[in-house]
Amino acid sequence: MNASATRTAPTVPLDELPADLGPDAAVLVLEDGRTSVGRAYGARGTTVGEIVFNTGMTGYQETLTDPSYHRQIVVMTAPHIGNTGVNDEDPESGRIWVSGYVVRDPARRYSSWRADRSLDEELAAQGVVGISDVDTRALTRHLRELGVMRAAIFSGEDLVRGGRVRPVADLVEEVRSAPAMEGAALAAEVSVTEAYTIEPLGEHAGQEPVATVVAVDLGIKSMTPYRMAERGMRVHVVPATTDIATIESLQPDGVFFSNGPGDPGAATTEVELLRAVLDRKIPYFGICYGNQIFGRALGYGTYKLAYGHRGINQPVMDRTTGKVEVTAHNHGFAVDAPLDGESTAPYDDGRYGRVRVSHIGLNDQVVEGLEALDLPAFSVQYHPEAAAGPHDAAYLFDRFLDLMNQSTTEQEA
Structure with missing residues (x-):
């Protein structure tokens, strides 16, 4: 078995979110109730948007900085992301535009002579909430079958209320209250x-x-x-x-x-x-x-x-x-x-x-x-x-x- 596969957390039912997720946990919640537990990647907090998937094997920096992804959470179908880090030459605009970022196996270290910093550092610096260690292949198949929908990533203190992990039903309700992409003039x-x-x-x-x-x-x-x-x-x-x-x-x-x-x-x-x-x-x-x-x-x-x-x-x-x-x-x-x-x-x-x-x-x-x-x-x-x-x-x-x-x-x- 690929070592990375053992790090990928399974999708859990609505009523089985663990009581103690740990300080580095993140939860991805779709409006249909599908919930996945992973690890926080980038900034901690909450982000809501339309969840979509990108099938590109390369070009993650250009994807992140494409203004067309405004108000969207992007799932990368390629399993390894961040290998070449981030540089100051490849952005397609002055900032990251994606609302959130979902990856399976983020690079433990980047390796490129052009890199200035890691992708994790760049996401955190620009306040982009992400999640890693989720089964992006299964997630993509789910979106292909049911269509894109609203979703949210929760991590850090936003996952806790009154000292306890927030109920999944509460998280799903927050997702469903977000505006849809239909009718949006952006x-x-x-x-x-x-x-x-x-x-x-x-x-x-x-x-x-x-x-x-x-x-x-x-x-x-x-x-x-x-x-x-x-x-x-x-x-x-x-x-x-x-x-x-x-x-x-x-x-x-x-x-x-x-x-x-x-x-x-x-x-x-x-x-x-x-x-x-x-x-x-x-x-x-x-x-x-x-x-x-x-x-x-x-x-x-x-x-x-x-x-x-x-x-x-x-x-x-x-x-x-x-x-x-x-x-x-x-x-x-x-x-x-x-x-x-x-x-x-x-x-x-x-x-x-x-x-x-x-x-x-x-x-x-x-x-x-x-x-x-x-x-x-x-x-x-x-x-x-x-x-x-x-x-x-x-x-x-x-x-x-x-x-x-x-x-x-x-x-x-």
Whole structure:
């Protein structure tokens, strides 16, 4: 038997939580009553959120700092986490965004020449409550069968009341009182409050930009504007609350909507902003949340997936080329659009013309991309910036640049 398996505490029934858990204990409680005892990892206390699982074998630091995980407790399906520690170069934002962290076997010591500190230390320093030594494989199977749900991690003094371990029924009630992800408008909570600009990088550094892009930050990862800047673009990253007049004042060749957290059905302001962009025929590219907002702007619906796509190993087919890409995902909602052939965008009696599903998920046939055929606009549901993840989808940034160049040529003609 693997030595690590003996350290993994079993799931216990509601009425069998031990009376004395010890000072390092932590308890994971799901809203359906499933309760697991483990060891505190990171900060001690209480955290509540939607519990989801990530299937990536690497990239835990990028996962933790992805704003799309705001208000979510993340379960890592890879058993060993923290092996390479934490450094100051790989974060995808200025802080850890996950509400809580669930791992099976945390590294006893980290080993990497790039590491500055341990993952446990980083979680504790940023106040992120976690739990280790739980059976994450069984937990993932449970979430796959029943769907993601609300959950909480309790540790330290928050596990005790009146000198006794709190009743499980009390813990479950606290979980069930937390807000659900459906209907949550969260982009403004993770967006920057002030705009900033990334100038052309690499071989394009110091040169005039080949195009100017306004990137609306709905929870953008830091690598995304850099991928565009590496191709010679000047990227103005603006807050989620930016209006169309401000965007136009920057004279963009294209507009980009980023990934982000929350329910796209609650993104009314963002949808209206995108419609203003489409009405002006400014070339548009959206990823992840930006794909869902594009779908809604066109008049299609969105729906919540049972357990979503989160990881760096999701197969997607680009219907334009027939190529299958292995891609990085982080989404719990999807666009409801016809998979076969072309359809007329439902909004305002077909105001935006014809649309087709350009990419499709091969695991479950979920819409993974949209392309407007009568407007310069397209989107994908995944992360082409590849941080972390494979670089199969990097060509999408080139496709965006081609779209902007084509639009400029047509205007000049």
